[in-house]
Amino acid sequence: MMTTPQKLDPMLDCIGIGLGPFNLSIAALADQDKTQLSTRFLERKPSFSWHPGLLLSDAKMQTSFLKDLVTAIDPTSQYSFLNYLVTQQKFYPFCASGQSVISRLEFSDYLAWTAHQLPNAQFDCNVKNVEYKDGQFTVSSENDTFTSEHLIIGTGMQAYVPECIKGQLSSTCFHASELALRAPDLTGKRVAIIGGGQTGADIFQHTFDQHFGKPAHIEWITRRPNIEQLDEGCFTDQYFMPDYVNHFYPLDQKSKQQEITHQKLSSDGVTSDCLQNIYQRLYHDKYVLRNTKWWAIKPHQTLVGSQYRNGSYQLEIQHGLNKTVDNIQADVVILCTGFTHDLPACFDNLKHLMITDQHNRLILSSDYCLQWKGMQTNHIYIVNSGTHNHGIAEPQLSLAAWRAAKIINHLTQRSVYPLAENQNILDWGLDVEPQHDLAAVSSM
Template identity: 45%
Template sequence: MQHFTLFGVGIGPFNLSIAALARDIGELNAGFADAHSSMTWHPGLLLNDARMQTSPLKDMVTAVDPTNPLSFLSYLVSKRKIYAFMAAQMQTISRLEFADYLAWVASNIDNLMFDNPVEAIEFSDNKFVIHTNKGIFTSEHLCLGTGKRTHVPEFARPFVGEHCIHASTIGREDHDGKQRSYEGKTLAIIGGGQTGADVFLNLLQGQWGKPKKVIWISRRPNFQALDEGVFSDQYFTPNYGELFYGLDKEVKQREISQQKLTSDGITSVCLKDIYQHLYHETFIQGNVGKWVLQPHRTLTGLAKQGSGYCLTLVNGLTEKTEQCQVDELVFCTGYESSLPAYLGPIKDKLALDEKGDFQLNKAFRVKWNGPETNHIYAVNAGLNSHGILEPQLSLSAWRSATIINDLLGKSHFDLTQEVKLIDWGHKELQQETASSY
């Protein structure tokens, strides 16, 4: 029964960042397990021309350990494309290239156990007991990084299947190895964020055949651009994160709502590509009505109609109910939190909030009623406590270093903050005690 100092459940980018930073720390014996057979990152969304929204320097390690051999720059050198990359003058990279970078990082870390789903976690004799399909492991500490589940409106869940899908599967082949086809179909895309835009653009480019008609539906007032301003980017800095954590709950919720487009808008490049495609199709090729954009609509009902579906929408401007018929649907409606089933044996020890989510301290440590010497950390679980920076890749290296420093009880990584360009004000953090986290 192998014992670890830290055991990470799930090997997404966030736990991979911890693994990369912890790789050469001799006093930190870490292990990580994942149900997938290899390093994957939203494989169903690796679409043509889909791009990242963050700089490639916001990789797994660079922000806190720039000489780490698992940086994006090291990846470029290893792949023999550093000069070609510099000549390309790209501020962001494709999701395909970032996924390849993640796979390269994983290939250089030897304590990642793929094809090894965690089935249950118990706590006994001052250690966590992790049951997997390849055996049992023990660990002093845990880091939970199994991500979130796909979100589809509750009334639509009974219809999810071959012709009504969540976008997370759109790029995957079917069981027969065939690519998806929307040739001659009337299709609805639900969701006006970046994923909806990526799916719409790929349809414009004929990625899945030539559809008869595509209706892009969003409850947002328009197809809104990502707020990429240099000052908006200050939300994704440790300085702002430090202040945000100490704010009152009501203030946090207000700020998260107001900052939505800094993390959940559509890149200007993508919007421009879509508009130019629509201009060409409409005014040059004369395909009027083939591509329909319907913002300010909320999907309120879904019913089967023949071999297709009838959608009920409420127009936010006219307040009138509208209906449309489609052959297939793609939900680009994001993800939601859920308590992993493997935590069942220790669920009663976790201090969950009124929504059933983890309560995290400043160092991303989960509040629980176990011994003070055993910590549970969680990544991509602190939107309400740490703000919009927490689910994003922008501060993944900083968060990983924060967790490792907390685990070691010392500043292994220098997280001294740089000079602030914006004075956010000062807020005293609530006193945290080891007995409560």
């Protein structure tokens, strides 16, 4: 039952909505005597969890543990991954494990360890409405109302489900982000996994390894021309450095789109480690054990239709080259079809104030301030809002601490955290100075 909001705390400098890793990084860096900021970060979940439906036991990180919430900006912070290892009394065993990439489970445990120490984090606070009036934001959940001068939106992305199968979502046809929460029994089932990115690969591997029972058959469908590897090269890594973002930000939209398209596999492929593991399992299954084939991997195939008949799904998949349409039968469909950047409904009362580009996308300053009608006095910062403003690193952890520091510096209007933005190997050949104010956006 909806209760009337009761508490009205004194106005805060800033409220963060959502407490995933990106706002968590800001919360951790804001919780320092030196920022002098009064902040509160509100999270709807009762305690911290990181994509809990995809926290599969063997899934690994795509990024180094050094790219944690704080280290790139403040390695002396108590919220570093190294401090987590030390306080959890596992530093030496960790070093001996020789891992270059760690499990998502362990990184999630580190994030939760940080989140539950932060005095400015509040859980069980599902923000229902945000309004702006007379130079302040009013943020309401079921039980609380807060006011603040500035806002940081960190509500993450929403699960994307293709139109052709939207009507059939059920306990046997669901988005991958729900998998571990549903923990389906796949024993004896024909399972279709749709989508060939990292999530599709992780789920194929876990299904193959019978984490949810031994399926009768697995079909892994992807519209990509092959199962494509993440580009983890050291030169590719230059895209995930502040220097590149500063060169990218001032480009025109056409050039930005060209760069992002070209860089797709630097963020949207499958780690070589994961692919090798899968490939070796398949080889062993087919050529050593000589099992009757119980799996198929189908690249170049797009899901174009689905019907539910007599307890199973008839999926129509179209080949990307010859355009022929084939049918496959499945008892369970797992949609590894990615995420979109839609703002949650709690921002509906602010949307009419937000200024968008011709593609209806939000426009941000180089300091992550949203362009909106009250921006001269009150700032709305937004993290993880898509790649069109700051580029390919935006949805990744690599620059989360740097972005957090930029936002804090802008909020405080002083250089609380030095940004060391000119570290680079490549000369991008674009003469730009890092921009740190709103003027560039206001004049667009």
